[in-house]
Amino acid sequence: MRTPIDRPAWRTLLGYVRPHRRTVLIGGTLTLLGGLAAAAQPLAAKALVDRLGTGGAITGLLALLVALALAAAAIAMVGDYLLERAAESVVLVARKRLTRKLLSLRVPAVQRAEPGDLMSRFTSDTTLLREVCTSALVGLVTGAVTTVVMVVMMGVMDLALLGVTVAVLAVVGLFAGAGLPMIEKASRAAQAAVGDTGARLERALGAFRTVKAAGAEAREIAAIERGAEDAWRAGLRSARWESLVHGSNTLAIQAAFLAVLGIGGARVATGAISLSTLVAFLLFLFYLTEPIGQLLHAGSRLSVGLAAVRRLSEVEEMQSEPAGAAHAEAVAKDGARLVFEDVRFRYGPELPEVLRGVSVDVPATGMTAFVGPSGAGKSTLFALIERFHEPSAGRILMDGRDLADWDLASLRAGVGYVEQDAPMLSGTLRDNLVYGRPDATEEEIRDAVAHTRLDSLVERLPEGLDTPVGHRGNFLSGGERQRVALARALIRRPRLLLLDEITSQLDAANEMAIRDVVTTAAKTMTVLVVAHRLSTVTQADRIVVVDNGTVRASGTHDELVASDSMYADFAATQLLVGE
Numbered sequence: 001m002r003t004p005i006d007r008p009a010w011r012t013l014l015g016y017v018r019p020h021r022r023t024v025l026i027g028g029t030l031t032l033l034g035g036l037a038a039a040a041q042p043l044a045a046k047a048l049v050d051r052l053g054t055g056g057a058i059t060g061l062l063a064l065l066v067a068l069a070l071a072a073a074a075i076a077m078v079g080d081y082l083l084e085r086a087a088e089s090v091v092l093v094a095r096k097r098l099t100r101k102l103l104s105l106r107v108p109a110v111q112r113a114e115p116g117d118l119m120s121r122f123t124s125d126t127t128l129l130r131e132v133c134t135s136a137l138v139g140l141v142t143g144a145v146t147t148v149v150m151v152v153m154m155g156v157m158d159l160a161l162l163g164v165t166v167a168v169l170a171v172v173g174l175f176a177g178a179g180l181p182m183i184e185k186a187s188r189a190a191q192a193a194v195g196d197t198g199a200r201l202e203r204a205l206g207a208f209r210t211v212k213a214a215g216a217e218a219r220e221i222a223a224i225e226r227g228a229e230d231a232w233r234a235g236l237r238s239a240r241w242e243s244l245v246h247g248s249n250t251l252a253i254q255a256a257f258l259a260v261l262g263i264g265g266a267r268v269a270t271g272a273i274s275l276s277t278l279v280a281f282l283l284f285l286f287y288l289t290e291p292i293g294q295l296l297h298a299g300s301r302l303s304v305g306l307a308a309v310r311r312l313s314e315v316e317e318m319q320s321e322p323a324g325a326a327h328a329e330a331v332a333k334d335g336a337r338l339v340f341e342d343v344r345f346r347y348g349p350e351l352p353e354v355l356r357g358v359s360v361d362v363p364a365t366g367m368t369a370f371v372g373p374s375g376a377g378k379s380t381l382f383a384l385i386e387r388f389h390e391p392s393a394g395r396i397l398m399d400g401r402d403l404a405d406w407d408l409a410s411l412r413a414g415v416g417y418v419e420q421d422a423p424m425l426s427g428t429l430r431d432n433l434v435y436g437r438p439d440a441t442e443e444e445i446r447d448a449v450a451h452t453r454l455d456s457l458v459e460r461l462p463e464g465l466d467t468p469v470g471h472r473g474n475f476l477s478g479g480e481r482q483r484v485a486l487a488r489a490l491i492r493r494p495r496l497l498l499l500d501e502i503t504s505q506l507d508a509a510n511e512m513a514i515r516d517v518v519t520t521a522a523k524t525m526t527v528l529v530v531a532h533r534l535s536t537v538t539q540a541d542r543i544v545v546v547d548n549g550t551v552r553a554s555g556t557h558d559e560l561v562a563s564d565s566m567y568a569d570f571a572a573t574q575l576l577v578g579e
C-alpha cells in the first residue's frame with residue numbers, strides 16, 4: 001500500500017540503519033548462514049536414513065548432523081546478538097536525531113504541537129524501530145532466501161509434492177497480503193492514541209493544581225482512560241491481524257504436512273519416490289515453517305515500524321530554525337540599538353494582525369518602556385526581537401542590521417529575556433541562575449543574587465543555591481521566580497535586556513529594589529520593559545504607548561501625561577499624576 005509519504009518514510013527508515021549497516025550486514029549474514037546450516041539438516045537426515053536402509057556405518061553422518069546443528073545454533077546466536085546490538089543503536093540514532101530536531105524546532109511549530117504527543121514519539125515510536133530496522137529487514141532477506149533455497153531443494157526431490165507446498169505458500173501469501181496493511185493501520189491508530197493520551201496526561205500534570213482546584217480529576221481520568229482504551233483497542237486490532245497472519249503459517253503447513261504425507265505415502269507405495277525422499281521432504285516442510293514465520297514476522301514488524309517511522313517523519317517535517325554557526329560570533333559588548341520599521345505581524349494566516357505597522361527607534365543604552373492595554377501586542381514585540389516569530393512585513397534592525405540577517409545564536413547571545421511568567425526549569429536554584437551562561441563565576445552569581453534581593457531566600461533554603469526548585473520552579477513563590485528570572489538574565493550580561501512584566505508579583509520593597517537594578521542596568525545596556533504598573537516605568541527614558549498593534553504615542557512620563565489621553569487615564573487610575 002503506497003501513500004505519498006511512503007518514500008520519505010522508507011528513506012528515514014534506511015537513514016536510521018545506515019550508520020550500522022556493517023553490523024546489520026554481518027549479523028544478517030550470520031543469521032542467514034545459521035538458517036542455511038539448519039536447512040542442510042534434512043539432507044544429512046536423508047543420507048542417514050538411506051545409509052540405515054543399506055546397513056552402512058552411520059557414525060560419520062551422525063557426527064555431521066550434530067556438527068551442523070551446533071554450528072547452526074552458534075552462528076545464529078552471534079548473528080542474533082549483532083542484530084540486537086544494531087537494533088539498540090538504531091533506537092539511539094533515532095532518539096538523538098529526534099532530540100536535535102525537537103530542540104531546533106521553531107517556536108510556532110512547538111506551540112502548535114502537543115508536548116505530550118511529541119514526547120510519546122520520542123519514547124514510544126522510536127522503540128518500535130528496534131525490530132524494523134534490523135531483525136525485520138534481515139528476517140525479510142533471510143526468510144526469503146531460506147524459503148527459496150528450501151523450495152528449490154524440494155522441487156529437485158519431487159515436483160508433485162512441491163505443488164502442494166506452493167499451494168501452501170499461496171495461502172499464506174494471501175493472508176499476509178490482506179493482513180499486513182491492516183496491521184500497519186491499526187498500529188498507527190494505536191500510536192496516535194498513545195500520543196493523544198500522552199498529550200492529555202501532560203496537560204493534566206502541567207496544570208495539576210488547576211485540575212485539583214477545579215475538581216476536574218474525574219474528567220481528566222476519564223479522558224486519559226478513554227485514550228488508553230483507544231490505544232488498547234487499536235493494539236488488539238493489530239494483535240488479531242498478527243495472529244491471523246502468523247496462524248495462517250502453522251495452519252497451512254499442518255495441512256500441507258498431512259497432504260504431503262498422504263500423497264507422498266501413495267507415491268512411495270507406487271515406487272515413484274523413495275521413503276528417504278518422503279522423509280526429507282516432510283522435514284523440509286517442517287523446517288519451512290521457520291523461514292515463512294520469519295517472513296511473516298518481518299512483514300508485521302515492518303508494518304508496525306513503518307507506522308512509527310511515519311510519525312517520526314511528521315516531526316522531521318516540522319519547521320526548524322535556520323541552522324547557524326555552532327557558536328555565537330563575538331559581538332559588541334555595549335548596548336544594542338534597535339529599530340522597528342513599520343513592523344506588521346499576525347500569528348497565523350487566518351488570524352488577525354496583532355502588530356499593524358509598529359515603528360520605534362530605541363537608542364543604545366537607556367530604558368524604554370512599552371505600556372498599553374492587555375493584548376495590545378507588547379509581548380509580541382519581544383518575541384519578534386528573539387526571532388521566535390518573523391514579522392509578516394517591515395523590519396527590525398539591531399545595530400543597523402536586519403534581524404533576519406543575524407546568525408540566531410549570535411543574536412540571542414546578546415539578549416537577556418525575562419518572560420512574563422518567569423519560567424523556571426526543574427533543577428537547583430544555581431542551575432536556573434546560570435542557565436543562560438553556565439560559566440558564570442561564583443562572584444557574578446553572588447552579585448546577581450544580591451541585586452535581585454534573593455540573598456535572604458538563598459540563606460533560608462536548606463542547601464542554599466544548590467536547593468532544587470521543583471518542576472517549573474514550583475517550590476518558589478511567584479515573586480521569587482520573577483527575581484530569579486531577572487538574575488538569570490543579568491548573569492548572561494546581555495546587550496539588550498527584555499523585561500516582560502517582571503514586577504507584577506513583587507511587593508513594594510522588592511519592586512523598588514528591582515527598579516533600581518533595572519535603572520542601573522540601563523546605564524550599560526539597552527533595557528526594554530513591558531509593564532502594566534506605571535510605577536515601574538515612570539523613570540524610563542522613553543515610554544511607548546502601544547494600542548491595538550500600533551504605536552499610539554511616545555515620550556517621557558510627564559510628556560505623555562500631558563499629551564496622550566490613554567496614558568493620562570492609566571496614570572490617573574494608578575494615582576500617579578502629580579507624584
Ligand SMILES: Nc1ncnc2c1ncn2[C@@H]1O[C@H](COP(=O)(O)OP(=O)(O)OP(=O)(O)O)[C@@H](O)[C@H]1O
Binds near residue numbers: 351354374376380381
Ligand atoms: N501564539 C499565539 N497565537 C495566536 N495569537 C496569539 C499568540 N500569542 C498572542 N496572541 C494574541 O496576540 C495578541 C497580542 O498578544 P501580546 O501577548 O503581545 O499582548 P500584550 O500586549 O503583551 O498583552 P498583556 O499585557 O496582556 O501581556 C493578543 O490578542 C493575543 O491573544
